[in-house]
Amino acid sequence: MDSRGPSHHGDLPDDIARDSRGRPILDRFGRPVRRRRRDAPSGSRPEGGRHVPGSAQPRGERPGRPVPPPRRNPEETRYTPRTPDRPPYTRPTPPPERPSRYRPEARPVPRYRHEPPAPRPERRPVRPERHDGERRDFGPGPRPRRPRRRRGCGMGCMTPFLLIIGMVLTLTVVIGLWADAKLNRVEATPAQQVANTAGTNWLLVGSDSRQGLTQEEIDTLGTGGDIGVGRTDTIMLLHYGRGSKPTLVSIPRDSYVNIPGYGMNKINSAFTFGGPQLLTETVEQATGLRIDHYAEIGFGGFAGLVDAVGGVEMCVTEAINDPLANIDLPAGCQDLAGPEALGYVRSRAFAMGDLDRVSHQREFLSALMEKATDPTTLLNPFRLGPLISRASGTFTVGTGDHIWNLARLALAMRSGVVTETVPVGGFRDTAVGNVVLWDEAAAQSLFDSLR
Template sequence: MSAQSTPEPAIPGPGESRTAGSRRGKGRRRKPRAGRRKALLVAAWSAAGIVVLGGTGAGVLYFKLNGNLTSLDIDQALGTDRPDKADDGSQNILVLGSDTRSGGNQDLGGGTDDGTARSDTAMVVHVHKGHKKASVVSIPRDTLIDRPECTDTDGAEHPAADDVMFNSAYSTGGAACAVKTVESLSGLRMDHYLEVDFSGFQKLIDDLGGVDITTTEAIKDPDSHLDLPAGTHTLDGEQALGLVRTRHGVGDGSDLGRIQLQQAFVKALVEQVKDIGLLGNPKKLYDVADTATRTVTTDSGLGSVNSLMSFAGGLKNIGPAGLDMVTMPVVYDPADPNRVLLEEAKAEQVWTALKQDRAIPANATEGTAAGGAGGVVNASE
């Protein structure tokens, strides 16, 4: 059950490694789906750094924006059987991208108007002590995992399941089950969660005036309606959505390559936000804040503009150079090209580093499945 916060005035503010054959996809091989619903992590990072604009130093909001926000009581749904909170000043945030196949999302991404939703994008954002650096771990939706039993925010209980896709956690029990699954997988306590809807992403980029990126090779993917020659571009919302959704236009055509594009786009977006200059443009400032607050759903701890502003203010010193973005170590499943398997020993290196608030060691991702799209997209100079 979701609940909107009541309006309040805003304030100014700134093991062993699993072998490739140890888990196999169950069922028929499926044709990769054409470029679908993968943009949303970008808008979620925007929600943390742009939504309330505390990270840009603007911090000017209207009380009406508070009523735009939707929040869920994740802590109540999860109960007390969770990893301990970190006591070193660091924070972990689960960023989800969801598509409810209705309204604007149906128009943008296809599907049926049946009210169902999935999370096709998930990132664990670890903000290090001092809040000057962040490590971001993308979790591929096609990873086969053991999903724990969980209770959703409506109180319904869902049994555990073995060898299922990671994104089945959200489609089964919503945000609370996704958080439960990530905590089970990583051993990290999620202090907050942010969820972004599909249709809001496109409008947010348009409100920002586009995002500048440079492509080192041409990207053409009819499925995501994207046709970019090599060179420098200012992407509007539709093009940005196409870029972070494209799967067949670059790399090996896998979901992992798409994650690499998304990570590059996030860095370009964070770089640009520093110089947007919204403070001198009240209408643009309001349009961005209005769209962003309508786009996100948060845990109840971030369920007001002031709370979200305070949270975003803690991220204002993290620029592109302070973002270490990796994909959770996986290997391709030889039984099904559309699935990946957790590389347990290397994944444990990642999670252990974050538990100890250390940088992720480079060798934790060496030799793992990557996607082949690294370096294709960069922030424009």
């Protein structure tokens, strides 16, 4: 019995080619191959070495090569007529087909669909090397998980800070506008000004006005009765610009200068004759510097400003006892409250009189501005609130000046200033009293350095 079907070898013609076991040799279509006839005309191999059917040399007689199955002419089998002595041809059963990898049913099924993947070998967690090079083994068990790296939260975390910053800026703007509205303003710019000069120039005036003070405050400060607003007790010129340190120049109030329209007189008389506007014009013509800003403060405002910052520390070189200024200060460093500070800057009980007084005024003004801009004051709402309220209510500025201009002034003085006094050439008794004469050459050199 053949594996390809029932035995029917005897039903085939005798000219069918058979193998060594007697089984018929089939072609690729499953049909039996006929043997080559012996009476075929002889011939030789054609050029190229290929065997031609019917040649003289059979395929099986070539030495050194395996015997291939004989080729068959399909026409001989397909159109061979039947004869009585030849049984009909029966096609053998074809061999079973081999599975093809190109058909879906023959593709290998992935392993993970039928069985789970093999477990990974268990690893023993090992702690990284320490600074001494030793490793520690945790023993069998699950591998410790690494801590997840925290990622930045982006703009979400910044939202509260942005809101706080926005609220602070809004509150600052509101407070600044409120304080700017409380400033007292006066016309201080003269009709005819000198040519523009470099930097920024402030005219700082301390008035001896007692207006607005109660009788109790007058007695505490020792200022005497109300004499109006006819005199200036302090006149200073502050200059600052790019690349130079701020310079604070004191102008003695008894300086003998020309007052436009009134002739030669003491410089503080200009305030009596024409107020801030005439005083500014007089200072401009005497110094040759263009005044950009004007600020004025009275006795009461000065004392209140000192109390608002919690007092100012001053080092007194020698004891001061001046009943006219209502002070009795020992020598040494000490904190001066409002009334004591006012008496310190007003007192003339010194060897040089008014010249020593203007020196004390410059020193105290620099210390006051430094204390007002100190972080302990700006970050303390119990000091910052009264300071803004006092400054905005007691300062008198020009019509074009604002609270932020005063803040810029304080910051400029906090960085350190160079203090000067207009060079003095001597004193003289005149029709208007004893006056201070300037050293014209030295004074001109000082003002030229500020232009």
